Amino acid sequence: MIPLFQPAPLKKQRDYRLLLSARAVSETGAEVSRLAIPLTAAILLGASPLQMGVLTAVTSLPYLLIGLQAGAVADRMRRHRPVMVACEVISAVAMATIPVAWIAGLLTVPWLIAMAFVVGACSVIFRAFNFPHLVTVVHESQRTEALAGFQSAFALASVGGPGLAGLLVQLITAPFALLADAVSFLVSAFLIRRIAAPEIHTPAPPRGMWIEIREGLHAVVRHPALRALCGCGITINFFGSVYMALFVLYALNVIDLPAGLVGALTAFFGVGGLLGAAVISRLVKRFGENRMLAYSVLLFPIDFVTAALASGPVWGKFLLLSASALISGMAVVCFSVCMGAITLRETPTELRGRVNATLTFMIQGVLTFGGLAGGLLGSLLGLRPVLWICTAGILLTIPWIWLSPLRHFSTQEAR
Template sequence: MTGVTGNRGLLRRDRDYRWFWAGHTVSVFGTQVTAVALPLVAVLTLGGGAGAVAAISTAAFLPNLLLPLFAGHWLERRRRRTVMIAVDLLRAGLLAVVPVAWACGLLSMELLIGVALATGAASVVFDTASYAYVPSIVDDDDLPAANRAAQGSATAAQVAGPGLAGGLVQLAGPAGAIVVDAVSYLASALGVAAARRPEPAPETPTEAAGFFDGLRPIVTNPFLRALTVHAAAYNAGFQILTVNLVIYVVSDHGVDPGLFGLALSASGVGAFVGTMCALRAAAVLGYGRAFAAGLVFSTGVPLLIAVLPGEGATLAAGLAVCQLAAGFGLGVANVLSVTLRQTVAPRGTLARTGAGYRLLIYGVIPIGSAAGGVLGEAAGSRVAVALGAAGMALSILPMLTRRMRRLRTPEDAQAQAVRHS
């Protein structure tokens, strides 16, 4: 890799990555639509309440706690492109069950929960395979640009996906929205299948890989360790803040729910801008300094939320500015994080290390949610928001070491990791 900006025009000149990116983009939009559309089916078709929505959302998230290590261990011996195509077809088939059951009068809450659980598990496998596949489909020089494009798609899906799901339900009805969602996964499979660049055969291990081997590089590699500790602490703090933010802003300070949602969406706008600026910032400042600068925004700005002045629309405007700035930093950090992890991890362990990372950073989310509830009840929503933001701010500490700050390119980290081992 000759630099951190990558070559220009990757999507224009690289047919194989362009097709893969198109499939990936449709897939992440489909995942976002599924997350909203399935609960809407429960509410609008089956008359479900908050408990039903919570059960479906929990079922969709649960595989992130149980499955990553299994998926990473299994994928290390297999070609990832073939797996991704199969998983997309599986997700399309699973979602097609919902409108068929509705048409036959067999739709039930238990069925929706089962579909949410199965599609969530399939998405874990797809995401783990995709993370390990990207370095094999592009040249090393293009890896940062490839990750920028993929992160841009993911950010756009997070911003537009819920609105797209709501619009589909409005136009086609709950069952019709699920049909469209199922078709989106077929389109994703076609996009991934059209990427014809030969994928290297999986490496034959010299010794049997243990189930927990995906965690070993995270513990021993100083860069992977710092990234994981930061992300886990950030996610825990973010959950504490998020659980209490709606109470603090809407219930305690009279912000209209619509304004609250609009303020939160500013984070996605900021993240998209940050994603597009990440590689330029790394080229100008150096990789480590650009990463740290992004984290100053993403972890520091939320500290202002608990002290924002005003009520109603005034508070919503202040929250939107905070979300915009924090989202910008998060967009920068996400692009640089993915490329750094893919560069320093041994190529033969990408699926396992990616899965181990996913397990650790998502495993803290239910802990953060529970802690947020306890803190909100015990100390009030404002204090809990402040404590969650403080946890996010402290998460920057592992990323401020001299080793991390002085990185000019991801290859510098790779060389240091080799010497460290």
Template sequence: MSGGAQRHVSLFRQPRFRSFFVAHAISQFGDRISELAFPLLAVLVLDATPAQVSVLTALVWLPNLTGIFLGAWVDGRAHKKRLLVAADLIRAALLVTVPVAFAFDAGTLTQLYAVALLTGAASVLFNTAYPAFFVLLVPRSRYIDANSALSASRSVSFIAGPALGGVLVQALTAPVAILVDAVSFVASALGIGRIRPDHTARTARADDPEPGTLWHRARDGLRFTLRHPVLRASLGCTTTVNYFSFVFSALLVLFASRTLGLPSGLLGLALGAGAVGGLLGAVLAPRLSERIGVGRSIVAGAIVFPASISLVAVADGPLWARVGLLGAAEFFSGLGVMLFDVNLNAVNAAVIPDGLRSRVAGAYSTVNYGVRPLGALTGGALGTWLGLRPTLWIAAVGGILCVLWLLPSPIPKVRSLDDLDHPDGPQPDLTEAGRSSGR
């Protein structure tokens, strides 16, 4: 079937993608509840300080520093689906320990730190196995459409998840809300376990580990990423915006609850209402990329996403104004991040060779996600030293600087994925150099 004909067939008529979409949507919904419940549990029950809340956020992302080696290991495993299922079940088991401990008055901040660290490690396993699994679900011509659909489900979770999370925390306590996320991971594991991927000859070749030590294979992934002009600019941009967005996110719940004085339920509603922008961005991303080009859509999202933090920094006045500005900030943040993510993820998937997908994902996440705990810790330190509002302004201005990585790169000139060379074609300056270093 040609690429043009494939685009007229709904992705939801394809059983493999449909099953993964449902599993992904359930898991994302649970995540939104837990993301609100975890810091609220630390702040409201354990009376955590700004620095302690930032450490909790940092520990979730700290395991990404091992991604470069885990990705090299994952590339040598033939059954990526088993790794995805295992990662979901591990996260579910870890999260269950939180409500159990607090039910017996044994919950501590130390336990929350341990759960955050270990669930973060399981997430790294999932994220490094996912790219090689994703290309089994949809053809290259549908990467943007598939990312749009998955991102749309994530955005819907941001609409309903925080609102429900706030209600659950207020009515049934934060540990019960975290239990809901544990159940969502079990449901995700069951959904992914039902998928029967079509292992083509191309994929089988990608699953064969190349000769060389784990260190050499890990180095291949990092070298390919840094030498490829598209991936290098993509990594620099996402790393910059993630660092400053985590300076912001580490303080968001604390700022909203203590400085703005928003109760848990109203905070959840504000975040959920603002996430409508994410859904709109996910839906509009394919259409906007067709109209102005994939590259320009990425640049637009890279500016709008961090700039929205400034609306939170100026929030003040009556309760309706505080809630409104927080909701508006989330709306434009969601809109920008989806224009950015949907298109950039598709571009990255289109330029990475099959045999390097998990290695590149591991190297990419080591830098991109590894900087997040540094951002969170910076937010806690600056929030304590300068105050919360000045720190939010630093996050807004610093985040916008991410666009400086994109402008001199080939990305703004990309009209469609067809403008990009197929990753498994001849690339002597990049692929071959990476392969030779691994032997």
């Protein structure tokens, strides 16, 4: 469908720049907390392995507890922006309490766990409201480009955030480094508050929380394209979580990579993400979201196969893993951008919040189970065999997409 008018380029649209800047700042702050919170728990508070496991799990637990409800509430609301601002402010307060409690001598591991849960819950609610809010800021013809911009922000944060986190931890110690995350949440709230676009969302009539949640679930299960996206996302995140639970141990103890090089692989993945975000809009204009999605899943097994086969001199293993991380970063970002655009395209307006929440609930919630499965399988079978299991599992993403309607219709044809 040809738009009735040509909107201004995204980079010239003030509201989009504000929203993109808010996500970039917030994600960079989140990278700081991902390093500083575990360091605070392990080094300063002497957390046990069980406590460290719980601390990791509570960040994704809110997806399972309130993810579906958040989507139903988002569809009921006429305005999403005030809730998004409130989530950022509450997260800022939660992060700021950690250095304050440390100064007062009151900081404990349970307090860290509680604050991580609060921030995780705010993140779930924010995402549920941000997805339908995007359509009030960005014209339909520019959604893929907008989603690519967000992925660029996430990739930049993953490249620069760990270095900033390490610097702050060295300079002011882990608890006080979390003030950077608190400030990032406040800056994000301020930027979102300045968005001027009127919110035009028509709220869905309330018919009971569980009835509305079931409507979101049914919309995903019954729609062939959404069902394929959901199944593919669950498969990616489950086996990816198994892989990530063991990769550091595998890299250090099995293929003998130095710790510094293991960290550098994360940066290569982020650089790949930046490259993917830079090219995906142009590729979609040429091939369509559906075809790019189908092409992306073909690249997912590369990282797993490369890691499982890695051997030889350190420089050779590092170059091989770096190249695979670069390719995987590009593939993941291309897939994520196309998935978001297709979800917006295929979902009825009144169900966008619930469909997004259902997808998030299933796709993000499975991370907890994947991490636990990785630890168990690694203990029972050894590290390299589990990587081969992950390789076999990630291959299942291909039939999810290639045997669905997404394989046969390009975006242009669907429109």
